[in-house]
Amino acid sequence: MIKTEKLTKVYKSGATEIRAIDNIDLQVRKGEFLAITGKSGSGKSTLLYQLGMLDIPNHGTIHINDVDVLKLSDETRTKFRLKELGYVFQDYAILPSLSALENVMLPLLMQGESKSEAIRKATKALDRVGLGDRINNLPSQLSGGQQQRVSIARAIGHEPSIIFADEPTANLDSETSKAVLEAFLELHHEGQTIVMVTHEKDYAVLGDRIIELKDGKIIADNKPHHL
Amino acid sequence: MSFNRGLKNFTTDFKVAHFLAWREIKRANIWTTILISFVMTLTFLNLIVVSGILVGLIQGSEEANKVKYTSDVIISTPKQKNYINRSNSLLQAIEATPEVQDYTARYLESVVVEAGYRERTNPTDLLDRSGGSLAGIDPQAEDSVTGLSKYLVEGLYLEPNDYDKILIGSDLLFKYNPVESPGFSLLKNVEAGSKVRLRIGDLVREVTIKGVLKAKVSGIDQRIFMNQSQVRQLIGRSDYNVDEIAIKLFDPKQADNVRDQLVRQGFAENAVIQTWLDAQPKFLKDIKLTFALIGNMIGTIGLVVASITIFIVIFVNAITRRRYIGIMKGIGISRRAIEFSYIAQSIFYAVLGMAVGSLIVFFLLKPYFDLHPIDFPFSDGILVAEPLGTLIRSVILFVATIIAGYVPARIVVKQNTLDAILGR
Numbered sequence: 001m002i003k004t005e006k007l008t009k010v011y012k013s014g015a016t017e018i019r020a021i022d023n024i025d026l027q028v029r030k031g032e033f034l035a036i037t038g039k040s041g042s043g044k045s046t047l048l049y050q051l052g053m054l055d056i057p058n059h060g061t062i063h064i065n066d067v068d069v070l071k072l073s074d075e076t077r078t079k080f081r082l083k084e085l086g087y088v089f090q091d092y093a094i095l096p097s098l099s100a101l102e103n104v105m106l107p108l109l110m111q112g113e114s115k116s117e118a119i120r121k122a123t124k125a126l127d128r129v130g131l132g133d134r135i136n137n138l139p140s141q142l143s144g145g146q147q148q149r150v151s152i153a154r155a156i157g158h159e160p161s162i163i164f165a166d167e168p169t170a171n172l173d174s175e176t177s178k179a180v181l182e183a184f185l186e187l188h189h190e191g192q193t194i195v196m197v198t199h200e201k202d203y204a205v206l207g208d209r210i211i212e213l214k215d216g217k218i219i220a221d222n223k224p225h226h227l
Numbered sequence: 228m229s230f231n232r233g234l235k236n237f238t239t240d241f242k243v244a245h246f247l248a249w250r251e252i253k254r255a256n257i258w259t260t261i262l263i264s265f266v267m268t269l270t271f272l273n274l275i276v277v278s279g280i281l282v283g284l285i286q287g288s289e290e291a292n293k294v295k296y297t298s299d300v301i302i303s304t305p306k307q308k309n310y311i312n313r314s315n316s317l318l319q320a321i322e323a324t325p326e327v328q329d330y331t332a333r334y335l336e337s338v339v340v341e342a343g344y345r346e347r348t349n350p351t352d353l354l355d356r357s358g359g360s361l362a363g364i365d366p367q368a369e370d371s372v373t374g375l376s377k378y379l380v381e382g383l384y385l386e387p388n389d390y391d392k393i394l395i396g397s398d399l400l401f402k403y404n405p406v407e408s409p410g411f412s413l414l415k416n417v418e419a420g421s422k423v424r425l426r427i428g429d430l431v432r433e434v435t436i437k438g439v440l441k442a443k444v445s446g447i448d449q450r451i452f453m454n455q456s457q458v459r460q461l462i463g464r465s466d467y468n469v470d471e472i473a474i475k476l477f478d479p480k481q482a483d484n485v486r487d488q489l490v491r492q493g494f495a496e497n498a499v500i501q502t503w504l505d506a507q508p509k510f511l512k513d514i515k516l517t518f519a520l521i522g523n524m525i526g527t528i529g530l531v532v533a534s535i536t537i538f539i540v541i542f543v544n545a546i547t548r549r550r551y552i553g554i555m556k557g558i559g560i561s562r563r564a565i566e567f568s569y570i571a572q573s574i575f576y577a578v579l580g581m582a583v584g585s586l587i588v589f590f591l592l593k594p595y596f597d598l599h600p601i602d603f604p605f606s607d608g609i610l611v612a613e614p615l616g617t618l619i620r621s622v623i624l625f626v627a628t629i630i631a632g633y634v635p636a637r638i639v640v641k642q643n644t645l646d647a648i649l650g651r
Binding site for chain 1: 235239242243246247250251254255550551554555556557558559560561562564644645648
């Protein structure tokens with residue numbers, strides 16, 4: 001499903017070069033729940049951005065569903081992201097001028113769905129994350145946990161191949177974090193491929209595979225029961 | 228196939244843009260919306276009203292010249308002649324023309340008006356003198372064609388049997404035209420009821436001023452009007468040949484037609500036959516063009532200011548939403564859809580401003596200026612706002628707004644997606 005070879009991202013700060021990720025070879029199988037962990041600055045978010053096509057690496061290749069995504073044009077990359085990928089960001093990243101329903105509808109409309117079909121699918125996605133009764137609320141009328149669930153509903157509404165989640169529980173209390181992670185687990189049990197960045201080992205073990213990064217390199221790649 | 232896919236993508240982008248723009252507008256701060264729309268309304272008014280009033284000054288003068296002096300068709304004496312030969316047959320032809328509603332014939336002669344001769348103590352003292360044109364008229368016919376009696380500012384209108392009584396144009400009186408200039412002589416201490424002397428060549432006649440006329444038209448304000456029977460006697464015109472004929476038509480649009488009919492009948496040999504437009508002085512046409520140009524220049528400056536305003540508003544809006552634009556790009560919303568959404572917001576503000584501006588122009592300002600023209604020394608200024616001209620200016624403002632909305636959106640949308648999301 002995802003395959004990278006010698007994936008490298010270098011940031012330049014004046015004369016200094018920082019290798020945020022360094023020659024990473026990685027494969028993620030269909031239906032896998034991969035947790036990426038590591039300390040702050042280890043490169044885990046950078047890796048997620050490259051895998052999720054939000055950034056372009058300096059070296060290496062990325063294949064998603066057998067497509068060499070780095071060779072795609074800008075427009076095609078955008079369409080590929082729209083169709084194949086879903087994102088859940090640390091700070092929810094939902095649009096403040098759109099209601100919960102409209103936030104989830106947006107990618108569906110962009111895929112060419114009719115308005116009625118977009119409403120139907122968005123409502124279903126919001127129901128799945130337990131927000132069926134808040135669909136017309138604006139983000140400002142929702143709690144942090146509810147906003148993150150809107151973000152998850154938006155990520156799954158158009159049924160993508162892979163969901164990328166960047167520290168989805170970082171801004172939530174433990175109770176709400178559990179609810180969000182349960183939503184991920186439920187999706188995973190239904191066969192959804194998930195790549196999640198977290199610095200919380202307790203949450204990482206919920207995945208069925210964990211990789212740990214240090215200085216941009218994978219230093220461990222384990223099943224949770226080995227931890 | 229490719230064209231169909233392109234069209235489908237375009238339609239989808241358009242739908243998403245509409246979806247985003249409408250919600251942005253609906254949930255925007257109401258005062259921000261009002262402020263931007265107010266700026267657009269002022270810009271629209273600047274485009275329409277400034278040039279409209281400048282052109283209206285001249286158009287008001289044109290209208291006044293037509294209504295108060297030339298009427299729809301004006302027939303005058305050729306330069307090399309003393310009067311219109313065969314005036315009687317011409318007047319009969321005019322009467323026989325079905326398009327003609329009414330006409331007035333005028334006898335004209337140069338005259339010097341003298342005042343202050345009763346008060347002077349020394350016969351060698353200089354008199355108040357002013358030169359003008361003496362017009363012999365039929366008061367009823369003149370009033371019917373040009374409404375001359377309406378322009379009285381003092382005294383009474385002429386009666387058909389008045390003798391030794393005149394109406395005098397206000398430009399000849401210092402009271403109404405207080406200009407002190409060497410070589411420019413006006414009558415002082417003269418008003419309705421005053422006695423003045425008319426000097427026509429060697430002939431001198433004392434008359435009483437029955438009324439003073441002020442019409443902001445030189446053909447009235449610089450003339451002296453008298454009953455035509457007495458003028459004929461004074462100038463010795465026994466053949467009834469007149470100097471000027473103003474013709475009022477049932478339908479003013481027939482002016483060209485009536486002029487051509489009279490020319491075809493051979494009257495152009497003895498007279499200059501013109502429509503009111505033909506007779507318009509060239510300097511008026513030149514001033515009108517110049518004022519229109521100045522109006523357009525001022526309007527263009529207004530347009531640039533409006534474009535910059537829209538640019539700033541959309542740019543600030545896009546910059547403050549840079550992160551959300553990044554998120555939209557991240558989740559797969561196309562650049563074009565995002566750009567369209569900002570253009571749609573600009574269009575909303577432009578259309579709202581133009582709609583409010585149009586209502587103000589056509590339902591408030593234009594009716595107001597029609598009823599209460601601006602009192603300029605040389606004309607009564609009206610507001611000229613033709614629907615076609617307004618439409619053209621609206622289209623220009625519309626296009627400027629689209630560009631001003633698109634450019635900042637494009638600048639922000641082009642930025643790196645991840646940098647926008649992370650606020651870097």
